[in-house]
Amino acid sequence: MLEIKPIFHALCRSKVGAILLLIQIAITTAIVSNAAFIIQDRISYLSQETGYPEQDIFIFNVMMFGQDTSPSQQYELDEAMLRQIPGVVDAAYSSTTPLSGSGSSSDFSLKPAPQESKSARSSYMFIDEHGINTYGVNLIAGRNYSEDEVIVTENYDELSKVIVVSKSLSDELFPDGNGLGQSIYFGDIPLKIIGIVDVMKGPWLKDSRPDNVALIPFIKAGSNARFVVRTEPGQRQSVMNRVEEAMLKNYNKRVISRIRGLDEDKEQYMAEDTLMMRMLIVLITILVLVTALGIFGLTLFNISKRTKQIGTRRALGARKSAIISYFLVENAMICSVGLVIGMIAAMYLGQLLMQHFSIAQLDVRYVIATASAVFIMSLLAVLAPAKRAANISPSIATRTI
Known part of the structure; x- marks a missing residue:
């Protein structure tokens, strides 16, 4: 049994951390969706067929005096x-x-x-x-x-x-x-x-x-x-x-200058797009890591706060799988709300980028793929702390301090 109702009540009693994590997941989903779409668009742009054997062509300028x-x-x-x-x-x-x-x-x-x-x-x-x-x-x-x-x-x-x-x-x-x-x-x-x-x-x-x-x-x-x-x-x-x-x-009686390959001209022309793509990759990596660490930290905090509760449940016969399931479901509930908000924000952000920066319209498949990836990442991030909670000894957790 997933025990959604008691989990929801528990979150309502300690909602600050959950809300902060929800906002973080929403922001990550919105930004990563658009960044991933832009990266794919830039990759297609940078690798497009030009029609020239670029590696075999070079250009140079001549100034005669x-x-x-x-x-x-x-x-x-x-x-x-x-x-x-x-x-x-x-x-x-x-x-x-x-x-x-x-x-x-x-x-x-x-x-x-x-x-x-x-x-x-x-x-x-x-x-x-x-x-x-x-x-x-x-x-x-x-x-x-x-x-x-x-x-x-x-x-x-x-x-x-x-x-x-x-x-x-x-x-x-x-x-x-x-x-x-x-x-x-x-x-x-x-x-x-x-x-x-x-x-x-x-x-x-x-x-x-x-x-x-x-x-x-x-x-x-x-x-x-x-x-x-x-x-x-x-x-x-x-x-x-x-x-x-x-x-x-x-x-x-002349000067020969700027001897360069056609591919070098192209690389220089595309330098800003290449830099932007690399910066977006770094941004995505940082956002995903920060979100994963946020989920990991919140779960550890909840475990430390609920050590006695977990120990009591273990003493009453709760299996380790039930403890792990509790934290996975709790995280899934927070993540689902954050993802819904994030997906809406992603589409809105995509519209703004299209209007102000002439970027192609965001493909909804990127939003769905990002949301799925963030959801899976959130479950993986909470798995280790949940296993740690499941291994809490009932005798230590339930003793009076």
Whole structure:
């Protein structure tokens, strides 16, 4: 028999400790539910497929100060030289870097501006005919640019008439899947879609449309440039160690800076999210430990307060299992009320986080899973003190002090 009624009356006579524990369980459930959901969301975000062989790609910046050569001609020579380095798969100029948190974006529409039409926001990069292969993305429809379709200039007077887009952007603009061969507008400039690539993330993974990417064959040669190099697997560091010397040997009136891997750019961009996830894991661990210690301490306190009562019951023939059951049921009653309050608070807290911090709506499964875990943890925390109470000697507990 669970003896719920006498246990309830006993709790009412000593309710301060029970209420404090109830509040602690409720707070733990509310916070841990949301923290666990955010952690899982961050893990999915941090481990998402980007479409790039990140471990094989590196980027570096070039700043030219020499005036005795044309930047566009020099960059073509540089690209050709980079492709000759042992271990290099391909190399290309790129206006921006994906996964870095820094880039360019615009609306691409079905009609020229300022006409009203369906449009989609997308990041875009200026690259040449080697860009797609250098980034290692998969061309799933159409073709790559030809060399004569790439506009190399030192101003923005002319722009290419073709474009390669990601599948995500094509599907958003053309839901029927017939984007290949269609024209879209970059402002009032028509661009014909000649190719579609599979998964390809833009500069902002936190963006509402991170998969929307447009690749435009356009090189604006200036004193500053960015090069992307893809190497054979395992050869990246070796090539990175040689690239500055090779570039300066090709033309020495410039500075080579920020040689870094694509994965390093991504890691730096995601540093805040990684830190937040680790802090939440620490918070969950501390909350669970504090709650477990609270349950453990309250049970020990109740045992010390009820030593004579326990001894009397033992002297009257109560089995050890009955004593253990008493404390388990008492803890379960406190925990159940705390969990109900905590689950309601968790859903409310989830709504606040969604409204103020653009976090996805809390999945109720996380609340149920957290409540179940806290309930099991509370039973385990009370088990050792309950066994200790069951081993109290009747002769010691019932003697007059």
